[in-house]
Amino acid sequence: MDNSNGGMGGKRVLITGSTSGIGKATAVALAAMGADVVVVGRNPERGEAALEEIKDQSHNESVELMLADLSVQGEVRRLAEEFLERHDRLDVLVNNAGLVQSKRTETSDGIETTFAINHLAPFLLTNLLLERLEKSAPSRVITVSSEAQRWGNVDFEDLQSRRKYRGFPVYGMTKLANIMFTYELAERLKGTGVTANCLHPGSVGTNFGKNNRGPMALFFRVAKPFMRSPEQGADTLIWLASSPEVDGVSGKYFSDREEIEAKKVAYDPAARRTLWEISEDLTGLEVAA
Ligand SMILES: NC(=O)c1ccc[n+]([C@@H]2O[C@H](COP(=O)([O-])OP(=O)(O)OC[C@H]3O[C@@H](n4cnc5c(N)ncnc54)[C@H](OP(=O)(O)O)[C@@H]3O)[C@@H](O)[C@H]2O)c1
Numbered sequence: 001m002d003n004s005n006g007g008m009g010g011k012r013v014l015i016t017g018s019t020s021g022i023g024k025a026t027a028v029a030l031a032a033m034g035a036d037v038v039v040v041g042r043n044p045e046r047g048e049a050a051l052e053e054i055k056d057q058s059h060n061e062s063v064e065l066m067l068a069d070l071s072v073q074g075e076v077r078r079l080a081e082e083f084l085e086r087h088d089r090l091d092v093l094v095n096n097a098g099l100v101q102s103k104r105t106e107t108s109d110g111i112e113t114t115f116a117i118n119h120l121a122p123f124l125l126t127n128l129l130l131e132r133l134e135k136s137a138p139s140r141v142i143t144v145s146s147e148a149q150r151w152g153n154v155d156f157e158d159l160q161s162r163r164k165y166r167g168f169p170v171y172g173m174t175k176l177a178n179i180m181f182t183y184e185l186a187e188r189l190k191g192t193g194v195t196a197n198c199l200h201p202g203s204v205g206t207n208f209g210k211n212n213r214g215p216m217a218l219f220f221r222v223a224k225p226f227m228r229s230p231e232q233g234a235d236t237l238i239w240l241a242s243s244p245e246v247d248g249v250s251g252k253y254f255s256d257r258e259e260i261e262a263k264k265v266a267y268d269p270a271a272r273r274t275l276w277e278i279s280e281d282l283t284g285l286e287v288a289a
Helices: 021-032 044-058 073-086 113-135 147-151 167-188 214-226 235-242 269-283
Strands: 012-016 036-041 063-067 092-095 139-144 194-200 252-255
Touching: 012 021, 012 113, 021 036, 021 044, 021 092, 021 235, 036 044, 044 063, 063 073, 073 113, 092 113, 092 235, 113 139, 113 167, 113 194, 113 269, 139 167, 139 235, 147 167, 167 194, 167 252, 167 269, 194 235, 235 252
Parallel strands: 012 036, 012 092, 036 063, 092 139, 139 194, 194 252
Antiparallel strands: none
């Protein structure tokens, strides 16, 4: 593994979705660089197994597990509260947990599941941890998006895909929302020392898509041998989390350590503000703040 990014000793990192795939590979790499890593998972057995693996592979015992089902806003809030109680600093927040679903379902909060986990959960978690990130500045927020953003359209009248649901376009819309969120967050954080960036990890052979049946499951099974390894897929994320090369760099979307362009709507400040306001509304953020 390439650890030439620089030391992470004394830095506290929280990574969602780090029980598997890109998130787990990132946790191993950052812990190996000396970071104190908080692994977030939703399942106790998978979480404990990943925790041991990450400690073992990184030779770092300063890795801890926090459990939260990010589809449930109450659990996102509990996760943030527990983190704030336990830790007085947060240097890097990695919003990585995500999924694609071939069939429309709703969370226990009554929100379309892909939108809830991929967009609203990172939106809420980041906002709840923002003060701690600001106190720890210079600090970084990194959100794992995807070039699937190109298939996505942000329809403010139907963000929860009630009228029409197709798995990949809905997934693409949530990944476009990750970029819009990042660009808007970077604007709002100007002058605070907290940066916000996002990335496309490439096509990576992980557990991604395995929660589905039928053609979507078949697609991921057939494609997996041709995909990047989780370690390769994590490279740009690890670089964004740790490299001095991106000190102060904010409001950008990367692939293979290079800035790339997002869909046009992501550069529209009014659209980004609208998404932010709807997200505040759907998470009750202003009420609780
Ligand atoms: N793989 C690709 O080709 C690819 C390409 C572009 C972007 N991405 C993005 O990369 C990110 C990581 O995906 P991956 O490929 O590493 O997939 P993965 O192996 O399926 O990992 C996804 C992680 O998210 C967690 N997660 C899912 N739903 C959750 C929930 N309700 N609450 C808490 N955690 C939850 C999973 O936990 P469990 O272990 O409990 O399931 C797992 O740790 C995603 O945001 C994805 O959109 C992936």
